[in-house]
Amino acid sequence: MQSEGLESGARGVNFRHRTGTELNTRNPEEREALSRCHVSIVGCGSFGSALADMLVRAGLGRITLIDPELFAPENVERHILTPADIGRPKVDALAGRLAAINPGLQIETRREKFRDAGGLLLSCADSRRCESMVNAVALEKGLKAVYVGAYGAVRAGEIQFYVPGETACRECFAQFRDMDQGDTGESRYTDPDFDETRTPGQPGLWGSILAVAGIAFRVTLALLKGDKLDYSHPLWIVNLDFPGFAPYAVTVAKVPRGCAVCDPSKVADLRIEG
């Protein structure tokens, strides 16, 4: 897709407006590095759309958008899309916005549940089962991954990164969490594809989403550029206003490596529970 009034410059990295002004010149180092990178965004809701926007503005060269849903009225408050996009597939509407930001961007859209993808996997889904599938693909293909989510009306955010052979996987951490998210709606008994691990809709402000997404963006950028991160502490908790904890603090947490999903030797430890 090519946006009106923009011309691709050398290597598709910079663009010139029709007035002759050169665009995208303030962060040449990041732009150069990201122009060769591919990110697959799993879940194009609040976090997915915010991170896609940030990455594309920073110069990302290739993006895959995966989400089965349509843009709904309740999404408007926390999304880069607008009421004009209501009823459209999220992936298509978002692709249009991203192409307008960077006409040289390679975009692939998949209006489906996640099964497979390439590049760095950026999991922004509100389903723990979907996260589990992202984790399985990252392990199988040896791909880096970042998991982004929020709790309690976005009072706190959670970011976990995965680097093959270096860090704990998502299941190493998530195996202790409640999987059933307590959605007691009728669809539990009527929807053949009901996903009890999906977080029911909750309040939360767009500014809070952007605060967490901004930190997730820095983690993703570091992984794409190959910058060194502390691999023993791949879990970042971002506290915005959770009572009893320091506000606006980021806590970096250790996650021990090795579970029955990522470490074949741990399969022998599986026991019958219950």
Next chain:
Amino acid sequence: MLTENRWEKEQQLMQSVFPEFTVFVKDSRFGFEGYLRGQRSGRIYHVVIEADRSTYPQYPPDVHMDPKLGHHWYGAGEQRLCVVRDWHAARSTFANTLLTAIKYLSEHDGELDPFRSRWE
């Protein structure tokens, strides 16, 4: 995504606790099947627990029973039991799932079916 050693371990666990359940593999679907007796009714239930190679253990196995009891079933065609199962890919197993099915059966076996007439 199912790995060979995970499948071996699953079979080992099932064999140790539910040796009467047998393994089956059909295309990408695989699992165990066997029979359970309802303690109150004495009725025999055919129980199948199956999953897909491409999504196991990320997705929990499906549980089918014949005849069905209770009302916690969903899906088109071959309906699946939809009681809450706290499934963790790194901890849960087919044997755990069969325990859930046994618990469900013990709770619902012998219940009057509200959709049938009491004089039927």
